[in-house]
Amino acid sequence: MATSNEIIRVEHVCKTFDGGIKALDDCSLTIGQGEVVSIIGPSGSGKSTMLRCLNLLEVPTSGKVIVDGVDITADKVDLDKHRRKMGMVFQHFNLFPNMTVKRNITLAPVRLKLKSRAEAEADAMRLLDRIGLADKADAYPSMLSGGQKQRIAIVRALAMQPEVMLFDEPTSALDPEMVGEVLDVMKELALAGMTMVVVTHEMGFAREVGDRVIFMDSGKIVEVNTPSELFDHPQHERTRLFLSKIL
Amino acid sequence: MWWSNLFKNMSSASFFNFSFLPKYAAFFVQGVEYTLLLAVVSVALAVLPALLLALMRLSKSKLIRGLSGAYIAVFRSTPLLVQLSIIYFGLFGVINIPRYSLFGFVDLSRFIPGVVALALNSSAYVAEIFRAGILAVDAGQMEAARSLGLSKFDGMQLVVLPQAIKNVLPALANEIITMVKESSICSTLGMAELMFGAKAVASSTYITLAPYTLAALIYFCINFPASKAIEAIERRMRRGDKQ
Numbered sequence: 001m002a003t004s005n006e007i008i009r010v011e012h013v014c015k016t017f018d019g020g021i022k023a024l025d026d027c028s029l030t031i032g033q034g035e036v037v038s039i040i041g042p043s044g045s046g047k048s049t050m051l052r053c054l055n056l057l058e059v060p061t062s063g064k065v066i067v068d069g070v071d072i073t074a075d076k077v078d079l080d081k082h083r084r085k086m087g088m089v090f091q092h093f094n095l096f097p098n099m100t101v102k103r104n105i106t107l108a109p110v111r112l113k114l115k116s117r118a119e120a121e122a123d124a125m126r127l128l129d130r131i132g133l134a135d136k137a138d139a140y141p142s143m144l145s146g147g148q149k150q151r152i153a154i155v156r157a158l159a160m161q162p163e164v165m166l167f168d169e170p171t172s173a174l175d176p177e178m179v180g181e182v183l184d185v186m187k188e189l190a191l192a193g194m195t196m197v198v199v200t201h202e203m204g205f206a207r208e209v210g211d212r213v214i215f216m217d218s219g220k221i222v223e224v225n226t227p228s229e230l231f232d233h234p235q236h237e238r239t240r241l242f243l244s245k246i247l
Numbered sequence: 248m249w250w251s252n253l254f255k256n257m258s259s260a261s262f263f264n265f266s267f268l269p270k271y272a273a274f275f276v277q278g279v280e281y282t283l284l285l286a287v288v289s290v291a292l293a294v295l296p297a298l299l300l301a302l303m304r305l306s307k308s309k310l311i312r313g314l315s316g317a318y319i320a321v322f323r324s325t326p327l328l329v330q331l332s333i334i335y336f337g338l339f340g341v342i343n344i345p346r347y348s349l350f351g352f353v354d355l356s357r358f359i360p361g362v363v364a365l366a367l368n369s370s371a372y373v374a375e376i377f378r379a380g381i382l383a384v385d386a387g388q389m390e391a392a393r394s395l396g397l398s399k400f401d402g403m404q405l406v407v408l409p410q411a412i413k414n415v416l417p418a419l420a421n422e423i424i425t426m427v428k429e430s431s432i433c434s435t436l437g438m439a440e441l442m443f444g445a446k447a448v449a450s451s452t453y454i455t456l457a458p459y460t461l462a463a464l465i466y467f468c469i470n471f472p473a474s475k476a477i478e479a480i481e482r483r484m485r486r487g488d489k490q
Contacts, residue, residue: 057390084396094391098409107405108395153391160395 005033007164007195008054013063015049015219023049024060025219031164036196038206038227041216042242047199050216051166054197055086068163084112087157091169093149095141095156101128102137105156120159127155131185147178151185158189165189167198203247207231215239264457271448271458277352278444279465284353285433285440286426289365290373290419296366297373302403304378315374322371327364328432334364335436352439361433365426373422380415381407417481424470424477431466441465 008031015024023046031037039047052058053065056072056079064071072082096104105127106120115123128134131151141149150170157165167186171179183205190196190209200206206213207227215223215230215238223230223239231247234240254266303315322330339360347355384407392402434443445462449455 055394057394080393080396080398083394086394088391088394090387090391092385092387094385094387096388096391096406096410098413108392108397111401111405112396157395166394 006030007033007068008197009064009066010050010053011064011066013050013053013060013065015046015053015058016061023219024053027063027216027219027221029214029221029224031195031197034193034195035211036190036194036198036209037212037214038210039197039199039214039216040201040203040206040242041222045216046219047216048168049219050221051168051197051199054164054166055083055088057088084108084114084160085163086166087154087160087162087164088166089150089153089157089168089170091172093141093146093153093173095149095153097141100138100140101133101144101152104141104152105159108156109159114160123159124155127158128152131155145178146174147181150174150178150182154182154185154189164195164197167196167200169199169201171200171202201246203231215242217242259452259454260456262456262460264454265461267448267452267454267458268461271452274444274448275441275461275465277439278441278462279469280350281353281358281438281440281443282427282430283469285358285361285365285430285438286423289362289430290369290423290426292362292366293369293373293422294419296370297377300370300374301377301381304374305381319371319374322368327368327429328435330368331361331364331432331436334367335360338363354439357433357436357438361430361436361438365430365433368429369422369426372425373419376415376418376422377411380411380418383414384410413484417477417484420477420480421474424473427470428466 010027010029013024013027014022016022025046027046027050029037039050041047049058053060054067056065060073063073065073067082067085070077070082072079095101096107099107102121102124105124106115106117109115109120109123110117114120125134125137128137131154133148133151133155136144136148136152141152144152154165154170170186171182174182179202183202186196186198186205187209198205198210210227212224213227213230214221215234215236217238223234223236225235230239231243234243254264257264257266300315300318303311304319306312306315344356344359349355349358388406388410389399389402392406393399397405430440431442433440434446437443441462445458448458452458
């Protein structure tokens with residue numbers, strides 16, 4: 001559950017894209033160790049941009065992102081080192097199509113010399129076993145279903161032993177019958193105490209698994225609350241409107 | 248030879264007066280070898296500089312992008328014959344290459360300047376091929392690599408480039424075909440490739456047209472099947488890519 005031990009703090013982050021579109025407008029939030037935070041909101045509200053600012057895949061135009069007490073938006077920060085601590089799962093999986101499943105998982109840990117190849121492969125097999133896909137270790141991504149790809153993408157991120165996992169609409173590109181298997185893996189992760197930030201349209205997941213829910217609209221954080229409060233007693237008109245449309 | 252009679256009554260300006268063949272066939276055989284050597288070696292030499300140029304072109308730094316862009320612009324906007332002449336008389340007027348002969352008919356003092364010119368020219372075109380190939384790889388691939396903590400360099404080397412190279416192989420093979428044709432320009436500087444062979448035969452036999460017809464036939468018989476083969480491979484690769 002939410003503790004006061006914060007791991008990520010976002011301070012007054014703004015992001016304006018080259019075309020002049022303001023994707024984030026003065027957003028601040030904190031995320032505690034072991035917390036599961038869902039970000040919901042209409043499309044184009046800046047949810048994904050917010051998430052991508054957390055590991056600086058998107059560089060904020062202004063504001064600070066502080067991870068483990070270090071401002072990662074400062075110059076001369078070793079971003080690569082910080083990104084190792086933050087696993088990321090993408091909407092479109094982004095598995096490396098030219099590598100086997102096992103190589104997808106072991107590439108970064110071996111390349112970055114965090115593990116020997118043998119260790120990395122043993123870890124990969126253990127992780128694959130946990131999600132029931134050990135038999136796919138030598139398969140290529142093109143041979144897998146969307147649900148399998150996404151579960152492997154999660155495992156690939158986990159192989160770096162991250163402190164935080166970021167999920168960018170992890171089930172949006174999946175056929176409906178495959179959503180469940182991915183959400184199950186995510187639930188298991190949450191129960192194991194992983195700190196998670198999840199951009200999602202799965203309100204069931206946000207309500208059931210999340211400690212807090214952030215509602216965003218037009219680049220602003222409109223409302224932050226526990227799932228039951230936010231879903232059952234939304235404080236803002238815009239939250240109410242959004243929820244009335246999707247629930 | 249029995250077929251020598253076929254050409255008996257042909258005029259020296261006839262398209263198909265191949266009566267020179269028994270005596271001069273070696274000119275064409277060596278010419279083809281020289282041409283293929285020029286094309287393959289120059290494209291092979293162009294690959295690494297082209298990759299560098301392509302990566303520079305995709306750099307964040309305006310200066311680096313500009314340098315690469317300028318190189319590509321210069322080599323694509325001036326004729327190869329002019330480039331060849333400048334490199335041959337300018338660059339290799341200063342650098343002296345010993346008159347060593349490779350395989351008995353490839354004179355290095357001419358071959359090396361030729362290959363250098365073709366490679367410099369080709370690298371501008373291949374750079375654009377690589378750039379397109381790199382851009383064709385989904386941006387999510389680099390993002391995934393970066394999110395795992397890999398550096399930009401690692402992401403490029405381990406994830407993006409292997410996928411890009413596979414995409415550009417057909418275009419690269421096409422570049423060799425282009426070079427087989429373009430290298431005919433090297434005949435003007437006395438490199439004994441196919442076109443040079445045809446010229447030599449024409450001037451020593453006074454058969455003015457047929458040597459060139461034969462050269463055309465040979466160029467066609469190399470390039471047409473090769474381009475068809477590349478198309479077939481391309482089609483198969485596209486099928487393999489479908490997920």
